[in-house]
Amino acid sequence: MEPRTDEVARKSKILQALEDQNTSVTLDDPLENDMILNMGPQHPATHGVLRLLIRLDGETVIGCVPEVGYLHRGYEKLAESCTYHEFIPHTDRLDYLSPMNNNTAYAMAVEKLLGIEAPPRAQHIRVIISELARISSHLMFLGSLAMDVGALTVWMWAFREREKEYDIFENIAGARFTTSYTRIGGLAQDVTPETLAMVKKFAGELPGYLEECERLLNKNRIFLGRTDGVGVISPEKALDLGLTGPGLRACGIEHDLRRASPYLVYKDLDFNIPVYEGGDSLARYYVRMDEMRESVKILQQVLEKMPAGEVHAFKPKKVLPKKDRVYTKMEELIHDFMIVNFGVEPPVGEIYSAVEAPKGELGFYIYSHGEGYPWRLKIRSPSFVNLQSLPTMMMGGLISDVVAIIGSLDPVMGEADK
Amino acid sequence: MGSNGKIIRKKDLNIWQKAYLTEIFKGLRLTISQIFKPKFTYLYPEVRFKPQPSFRGRPVLVHENGTERCVACGLCSRVCPALAIEVQASETELEKERYPIKFEINMVRCIFCGFCEEVCPEEAIIMSNEYELVFTSQEEAIFGKERLLKSTEEMKDRLEFLRAHR
Ligand code: SF4
Ligand code: SF4
Numbered sequence: 379m380e381p382r383t384d385e386v387a388r389k390s391k392i393l394q395a396l397e398d399q400n401t402s403v404t405l406d407d408p409l410e411n412d413m414i415l416n417m418g419p420q421h422p423a424t425h426g427v428l429r430l431l432i433r434l435d436g437e438t439v440i441g442c443v444p445e446v447g448y449l450h451r452g453y454e455k456l457a458e459s460c461t462y463h464e465f466i467p468h469t470d471r472l473d474y475l476s477p478m479n480n481n482t483a484y485a486m487a488v489e490k491l492l493g494i495e496a497p498p499r500a501q502h503i504r505v506i507i508s509e510l511a512r513i514s515s516h517l518m519f520l521g522s523l524a525m526d527v528g529a530l531t532v533w534m535w536a537f538r539e540r541e542k543e544y545d546i547f548e549n550i551a552g553a554r555f556t557t558s559y560t561r562i563g564g565l566a567q568d569v570t571p572e573t574l575a576m577v578k579k580f581a582g583e584l585p586g587y588l589e590e591c592e593r594l595l596n597k598n599r600i601f602l603g604r605t606d607g608v609g610v611i612s613p614e615k616a617l618d619l620g621l622t623g624p625g626l627r628a629c630g631i632e633h634d635l636r637r638a639s640p641y642l643v644y645k646d647l648d649f650n651i652p653v654y655e656g657g658d659s660l661a662r663y664y665v666r667m668d669e670m671r672e673s674v675k676i677l678q679q680v681l682e683k684m685p686a687g688e689v690h691a692f693k694p695k696k697v698l699p700k701k702d703r704v705y706t707k708m709e710e711l712i713h714d715f716m717i718v719n720f721g722v723e724p725p726v727g728e729i730y731s732a733v734e735a736p737k738g739e740l741g742f743y744i745y746s747h748g749e750g751y752p753w754r755l756k757i758r759s760p761s762f763v764n765l766q767s768l769p770t771m772m773m774g775g776l777i778s779d780v781v782a783i784i785g786s787l788d789p790v791m792g793e794a795d796k
Numbered sequence: 797m798g799s800n801g802k803i804i805r806k807k808d809l810n811i812w813q814k815a816y817l818t819e820i821f822k823g824l825r826l827t828i829s830q831i832f833k834p835k836f837t838y839l840y841p842e843v844r845f846k847p848q849p850s851f852r853g854r855p856v857l858v859h860e861n862g863t864e865r866c867v868a869c870g871l872c873s874r875v876c877p878a879l880a881i882e883v884q885a886s887e888t889e890l891e892k893e894r895y896p897i898k899f900e901i902n903m904v905r906c907i908f909c910g911f912c913e914e915v916c917p918e919e920a921i922i923m924s925n926e927y928e929l930v931f932t933s934q935e936e937a938i939f940g941k942e943r944l945l946k947s948t949e950e951m952k953d954r955l956e957f958l959r960a961h962r
Contacts, residue, residue, distance in 0.1 A: 460877070467877050467909045531827055538836050552852035552923065558909045566914065567850070567961040594823050596804050599816045606805050654803055664803050701962045704917050711917055718875045718915050 411435060417780065419448045425522065425784060426791030428765070437777050442769040446762065449795035457755035461721030462488045462562055463698070465755070470556040472740075472759060473793040475518050476511035477557045478547070479735045485560035486641060487731035487742035491724045492562070492696050500564045500689040501642045505680050506577060507550065507559065508642075508733070509673040513584065514543045515736035516624075516666045516673075519788045520591060523663060526785035527604040532591050539587055542580055549573040562722065563697030564690035574681060581677040588670060595663075605659035609771040609783035612657060619767040623738025623760055624669065625787060627653050628661035635734035646683075649676050659786035666788075696722050721750020730758075737761050737788060761794040845927075849957035852910045852923040855901055857944040858951055864941070865920035868896040872912035872921050880905035881912060901944060903929055904937040913958075922954050 418429035427448035433441030453472070457465050469484040470477040482504045489495060496504070521536030544554040550569050551559035559566050595601045611621070613629040626633055634651045636644040652668030654661040691697050694713050703710040726748040732741030738760025745754040764787055771783050812818045838845075847853060858865050868885035886897035912921045924946065931937040948955065 463911075464875065464877050467907060467911070531823075541836070549848055549850055552850045552910060553908065556907065556909070558911075566910070567958075570850075570961065590826065593826060597809060597813050598819060598823070599809065599814060602805065602809070656803065660803060660805065698914070701914075701919075701958065705919065714915060714917055715869075715871065718871050 412440065415777070419445075425789060428784070428789065428791055428794070430768075430780070430784075432772070432777070432780065434777060439772045439775050439777060439780065442772045442780075444765050444768050446765060446791070446794050449791045451796070453796045454755055454757060457752055459751060461718075461750050462724075462752065463717070463721065465752075466560070467556065467558045470558055471792055472757065472796065473515070473735060473737060473761065473790045474555065475790055476515040476736050477555065478507040478511035478551075478559060479515075479733065479740065481557060481560040482508050482642075483731070483733040483735065483740045484742055485562055486733065487729065487744055488562045488722075488724070490731045491727070491729045491744050491746055492693075492722060493725070494563055494691055494693050494696055496564050497688050497691055498643075498685045499568075499687045500691075502680050502684050503550075503565055503569055503689065504560065505642050505644065505647075506677060507547075507557075509676050509680075510543055510546060510577070510580075512736045513670050513673050514540050515788075516670050517543075519666055519736075519785075520663075522788075523605075523659075523782070523785040524591075524595060524601070526781045527601055529594065529598070529601065532594055535587065535591055539584065546573060546576050546580060549576060561690070561698065563693055564688070568689045574684065577677060578681055581674045581681070584674055585671055588667060592667065602660065604779070604782050605663060605786065607656075607658050607660075608775060608779045609659045609662075609786055610657050611767055611771050615770055616657065616767060619770065620763045621738070621767045622763065623734070623736070624662055624665040625738070625764055625767070627651065628665045629657040630655040635732055635739055639732075641731075641733060643680070643683075647676055647679050649679075659782055662786045662788075723748060723750055732758065735760055737790065737793070738764055740793075757796055759793040759796060761789040761791070762796070765789050765794055847925040847927065849925070849953040850961075851925050851927075852908050852913075853926040854903060854908065854924055854929060854939075855906065855910075855912055855921055855944075856924045856926075856946040856951065857899060857941065858920055858922060858948055858955075859945045860948055863890065864895065864899075864945060865918045866896050866899065866916075867892050867894045867918055867920070868899075869894075869917065871915050871917065875911045875915045876906075877909060877911065878905045878907045880907075896941070899941045899944060900938050902938050904931065904934065914962075919955070919958070922951060922958065924951065924954065 413434045415432045415434055417432060419427040429445040429448065431443045431445065432439055453468050456468065466481065466484065469480040472480045517536040517540050521533035524532035547557055548554045550573055551557040551566065611629060613631050616626050616629045630653060632651050632653045637651055649672045652665050652672065654664050690700055698717055699710040699713050704714045724746045726746060728745040730741055730743045732739050739758065740760055741758035743756040743758065744752050747753040768787060772780060775783065868883050870883050873881035873883050880902045882898065882900045883896050884898040885894050887893060888895045910923050913923050
């Protein structure tokens, strides 16, 4: 469209007036020399849909605001209209890199509310799946951190190992990714001896492969240059910001829920909590590498100890009955119908139960009014809380390190946005 | 107590590692040695992935000599977290008295969680090992009885697995 002639005339008049009087115009820039950079939410290196608003002075980051919520699916609200059983598949989709851990955490929270416990075999299997999920999550971390700083080979190798783990998950739960494996009071199904043999083989071989990856990274000048002293957070600040998981342990603070408040059978197991000093990306990498080795140690011990027996607690009215009973007995059939239709009805009250997920403390807070549905279900997801410390880690760093710092913090947006 | 290995930091590198060239060759040797290892991936459309009996593929209905086991109790449609199942009951002369006159699963909604299989009191709906589901329209993805029904012989592996491990 042609601009209106009178407007053109008016503008040229103003310009003419300015030129005639030899005036100069200065504009106040509120940012002065700074630049605002908008990173994400579709940036391939932000590990999902994380958006960062970064304030730059030259190449130095002088401010950073993480913005979350692009993957918000309202799980906490959704839970209020799901029976406790129905919510299990939703927990897979929180931290989708370690669904088994979420399944376990949720089932344990509901069990605590109901005042029941899973049988010993189920508890041992839960430890196995939690540790496998921890390894798979840390392998993902290893691959993506290496890729973020430019080493693609390690990414491929880490994914190969993860693939083997997914084969195991497929044998255990029937699905590779969205496992939905634990049930309130037990597990969906028992594991076969062949699967346990697969776990054993995997646990035996993993340290060798990890060493291969380390040989590419640990003495690599570029890798060290990109991570050493980058993204530092002090122990005090980390505690203030509620950082948990490997990020906290890389600051020299030994805090691991498996040790601090043992759940399942962790108190009978012999393992170390890797702790490193420094609080930088490199320390976080070291913590996770060591944690994988500790997980292998745990796996081997649990495989040794694996007791026989049921994987489902026998608690009529609270736990879904075993299938063969449903087919043959009237009473169990009725329980099956009641539990599915109305949900298990826990006593009135509230509980908080947390586990050490690969990313930190994963907690479920449930408030029950004694109905089949939770009145309120709050998820304390580690990634969401850990993202708080991102601005501190980035402050004063270079723009090129932003990606590496996000990689070393290892957030998963499915969990952060819930 | 925590295990405290030492972190190799930049300042700990020796002169050769700092020079980097030797490290490049060491790294290349490691990566090149991978070429001679057996292939880990497979070429998908030619080589197909064979799921174990524990695999949760798309749900199917089981029939015995042409009569479906389902008694249209509606439990599966109640438990389904994705609201993918629609059952309409009707009466029959057979011993089970009820049967589903209409049974539909929307395969686009289904999340393959296996809950329907878990709660069914008749072992009538179970998870198959089919994982290749491609549709060109929404309507095509709604499976009616004719596409859902499978005989007990076809589903033998899964049924045996369920009896042994559930
Ligand atoms: S498939 Fe099973 S649960 Fe579903 S309606 Fe039929 S009998 Fe009931
Ligand atoms: S597998 Fe799950 S989502 Fe699919 S039909 Fe069964 S209950 Fe519904």
